[in-house]
Amino acid sequence: MYVEDLKKDFYEFLAGKRVFLVVHYDIDSICACKILQSLLRYKHVSYSLAVVRGLEDLKTAYHENCADVKYYILLNCGGTLDVIEELEADEDVTFFILDSHRPTDLCNIYSNGQVKLLSLPDEDVGVPHFHDIFREESDEEEEDENDSEGSGSEDRASKRRRLDEESIMKRRERRLWEENRDKLVFDYSQFTYYARASAIRLFELAWQLNKEDKDLLWLAIVALTEQMLFGKIENTQYTLEIGPLQAHANRLQNMTNDTDVLTSLKIAFEKDLRLALYRHWSVEDSLKYSMFTAVKMKLWSLRGDKKLHELLADMGFPLIQSRQAFKSMDLQLRKEFHEVLEKLSEKYGLQDLVYASFTLQYGYRNKYCAADIVYALLAILEASPRDKKPEELFNLALDCLSRSKKEVLDSAIERAKIIVKTLFKTAQSALDLKQIITAGPFVYYIIQEGCLDWYMFSHLQILLLLAHFILRAYVAVSRNRKAPSLPLVVSAPKSMDAGTCIILGIPPLCENSPKNFFGKAFEQAAERINCDSKCDYFDTSYFEIHTKDRTRFFDALTALLS
């Protein structure tokens, strides 16, 4: 069931209770978690916190603590599955779920109170009606069964005949109902997609409670930016969400009277460029490695390289300057950068280079755009040394978001550059070596075990970014007219020891929508070839199988989608 009044039935309800927070390992969750923590503190709600990466982690976290804690808040996890069933939860346990993964499991939506959804009902699209899905076994039927079991009555035969007719009718009706239900459920759960970021929902709660501030707003902004950068939501949705956040930014800015540069914090609504990390990089590198410019100008080729230099020349940026760190470039050039590039964007086919975003400014020297922070968090969560545990990285990511730990942020940004570069180089070599293969209804790309950077791509979000990059690059160079209408499947090694790999599918470019049908397709393909599969991820467009089954799996998928 949905919680209608978050303030009364969630926030105030929790006062004085012990709560367990289960947080999914992603950027939106971290932002949401930070907002929630600050809210819980006002009420002195004592909590413990666990980080989960998949269903198994969720089960472990629940079973380790279910004896001691009765209230669970699940952030970005658990919404898409029947938690009561999956966790074998006791009756006295209550789950509050705020999950941006869709579709939400129908059992959660129609739960009688043990599962409480914190999202808005209209974020779940096309939810079937209760009676179309759940059918109360009528008393009659039960009697029916009792009767047929109890033998020995006199006019059994005649009664049975009568009953037979009745039950045939009933069974028929029931079959029809079941068919209808299966269809409804299939339609409902056919696509996996994302609803609005959980952090935004919690920020709104904070606002409702009059406990919002710029720090919390910034978290909501970062979460939204992540969804946009990783292609999890449509552009229109991004535009829709950004309006209210801009209003909040203005309002909060006007409310403060802190003018001291050293301590004040300023969130500005600004046009930004789709160039990764350029404020902390050099102009040339950022232009070259960012997906947007790389794909539009085909920068992986020699010709692309030349074009890039032409662009720089057109802009009036000497090579020496554009290879310098942005911060140490001539002030004049730095000021002009935006404008000049915007002017030239049409000439170089870079329309849409500019998008609306926010920057955060504090102290004299610290200015970050929301995307910078997203990249930094990504680097911490998914590109840290292998010996770090997810909990440590989660803690580090929280540190990265607190302004007092600038060194954490800066080193994360350095690592983020490596990610961006690696994405570019991987896409480049995929094209050079013609590794992007058409399989009829889809194209696929496999990162082989021997690949230098395979470990980096065994992480969900980086793999997603790579998939976007590869698909766009493929469409840009492909002579196949159908290319924009083909989806892409990528696969990367997951664990060398276990011999498993991840499969990720993304929808075709022409659909212009992140709605993803691969979850169901993967499931069916795996069923067809009867292979061992694991669906531990909350986002079902990811799948995990044994590497040895991959060829058969792809065959089955081809057959299925043809």
Next chain:
Amino acid sequence: MYGEKAYALVKECANHENSLPPYNASLVQEVSNEIRTLVEENQEDAQTSTEETSDSGSVVSTIRLRHAAVKRNLRCLMAYHYNRLRLLRKMRWEFGSILPADIKSNLSPAEIEWFAKYSRSLASYMRSVGDDGLNLAVDLKPPKSLYIEVKCTVDYGRYELNDGTVLLLKKDSRHYLPRSECEELVRQGVFEHIL
């Protein structure tokens, strides 16, 4: 030169201002031996002093020199032990009455005995304050807030709070708890306070 070994003993303290190295029994023994030798030589010379006076100066000077060396050695010896006890005292406040095994193995038997006595005296003092005693090992900083956020740094296992609720402390898990519940665990390094 006399007192070199004793000096080495003190140097050991100086080099480990905040940790307790293993009790250096052999060096202590050597210093004791030097003291014994010096004292015995002095006693011998004191008995035969009259004979030497004439030709090569007074043996009194020799005795004075040796006596200075004895005093120096004693001072070093005692300083070594005294400063170890001071450190041990600090440990009682920081680790509690039960020391980690690896620290305990660094102590001499006499030090272990002293520690037990000190612990006992301190405990009975704390019990005697007020009507029902006062634990002086907590409330080390003026409180700022009732609840604090902590990060668990070790796999501690299940831990029961004062109000009877139990929570599982796993490495790197985060908790938001009443400060009074956390303080001792923070002191012992189980928790890390996050501001």
Next chain:
Amino acid sequence: MDEAAIEELELSDAESFEEVQLTAAQVIEMMEEAWVNEKFAPEILPHKMEVVDCLLGQIAYMEENLQSLPSTDFKKSIHQLEVDRLRFLVSSYLRTRLEKIETYVTHILKQEQQRHESKEDLYLSKQELKFAKEIAEALKQNFDGLVSFYPGLPLEEWVSQPVQPNMHSFVFLKSKKDVNEVVIDDGSIATEGESDLVDFREGAQILIAYSSVAGLLKKGDVKLI
């Protein structure tokens, strides 16, 4: 919120200290002054156990009342914080004294002995004295064991030069009333009349060697800050 309970909390101030004619606020103020003095004075000061006991009683009483409040009450957290703060005050005061007792144990016991002989009030409380004697004994035993390998060693030195507080260290103080002609002790042996004198006005703040004002502090004419 149970209004009566809150009222009771506040009433307790007046009631429980009737016999000494002190309000809770006064007790806390005395404790604070004693704590700051003890913290900054190099030597141990006469104990203030009656204040400590008073305050502990009050803490216990407040905690009892807090127990009866529901845990969600906002006022409860405020009061709880206040109780924690008071407990810190007492603990810190007693800890500081223990530190001094342990550091200067030989010296302090010697002085207490002298005070006892001249029938003066002792500086240590009964419990502290017991504690001090115990740890002095433990230290002595430890040292005895150490030098027992040879009888008759010249051991008088650590007893004759015990660890002593530096009475000449400087302290900040505030005068609680006018005090005239304080003799400034600059460590040199000055003959009477030659030494410098200074007058304190009430409320004046002064930085001065502790030895010059130890007496005033113990009388309560000045307080350290």
Next chain:
Amino acid sequence: MPLPSSYSPNYFSIDDILATQERTPCKFLLNVPKMGQLNPSAAERDLKAGTSLELPLWLVIEMSAGRQPIITPELPKVFRESYREILKADACAVDLHKYSLHFYEVGSYVKHFDRRGDVHEILLHTFKTRYRQLMDLADNSVSDPSVQHSLDTLEKRIFVASHSARTKLNSWLIKSGSPLEAAELVVNHKKRKRVDVDDMK
């Protein structure tokens, strides 16, 4: 929470023991029988009057005191005229650490060997001039360990104390709160354990 202690060496004071181990030149006034081994450059049984040796302060102090001194002490070279001139010129420029690890402590002992009081004066002068620089460093150096290299032990202690006070004040001003911390010894204990584990690998 240690007591605020101003400088006061005692019988057990490690620093004082270390300082009195420093050597100073002296001349023997009397023969000392059987003590020839103290003079490494001669192989005689007795130590002859007139011998010049460098001896540790603790011995020098004992032997030069009393009604009948056995030796006369001289000033260590860093307290002699030429060095004093350097300190007088610009005390701040001197690497005191190279002069002596315990410059002030040693100074306050050897000043008694100098009847004119020049050492006394130079000690005061050096400390006063350097103190201001020291405070400046402590306030402003961003935990740069190199600045500590030219300080003697006493100065280093003052530096560390005031630097940490400064850091605490800053963090209090900015965050208005100080975190609860693990006990110092516990932290050290853990660090050491980690080192041990590393060693075993």
